[in-house]
């Protein structure tokens with residue numbers, strides 16, 4: 001298994017809740033040579049808990065990679081799924097070989113019924129139009145390109161798709177993670193700092209070291225109704 005995956009196990013609260021099959025497939029993903037880049041244990045524990053405690057049914061993820069976080073989100077959604085109120089995870093990525101791998105892992109875990117894969121970039125017109133038609137979402141989780149300009153666009157496009165009292169979560173929202181910006185323009189944190197003052201309906205929470213264990217940080221915005 002990947003050493004980072006092994007180190008994440010004691011911090012992964014969701015492991016207590018995952019089905020036996022999901023856990024088995026997750027450990028397979030943890031041994032995949034392309035595991036690197038998967039979301040950290042704190043983030044995934046938080047998101048799993050939110051889906052469960054808020055009994056969410058509609059979740060959107062930007063950045064599937066090989067399906068590590070998609071599998072955890074889908075396992076939580078499988079438990080809220082019912083025939084009168086079906087649960088679904090929409091997960092978007094332009095990297096087709098990795099998305100194919102993700103499809104295979106999700107199928108192996110028996111979670112295909114609650115996952116809809118969307119091939120393309122978060123900012124592609126067809127992708128945006130498709131997802132706008134599925135809104136509003138209970139939770140949108142962004143862990144995609146990490147560049148400032150794309151993150152700014154994603155905030156502009158996807159915040160309106162979050163339902164009232166729903167959540168927007170962003171990975172890699174720390175100052176440290178600004179170094180992941182391929183264009184070196186300030187990354188996710190710059191986009192958030194500029195966007196928050198423009199979004200008075202967003203209650204913003206930054207999870208940061210030393211309290212937050214992962215140096216990449218985690219952002220959670222809740223949509224409040226403005227009076």
Ligand SMILES: C[S@@+](CC[C@H](N)C(=O)[O-])C[C@H]1O[C@@H](n2cnc3c(N)ncnc32)[C@H](O)[C@@H]1O
Nearest residue numbers: 037038039063065068069095121122143144145
């Ligand atoms: C850090 S990985 C995501 C890891 C995933 N959240 C997990 O926990 O396994 C980032 C992913 O974002 C994808 N990506 C890059 N630009 C994107 C965009 N504009 N829209 C959607 N996904 C994008 C990459 O192809 C890559 O698969």
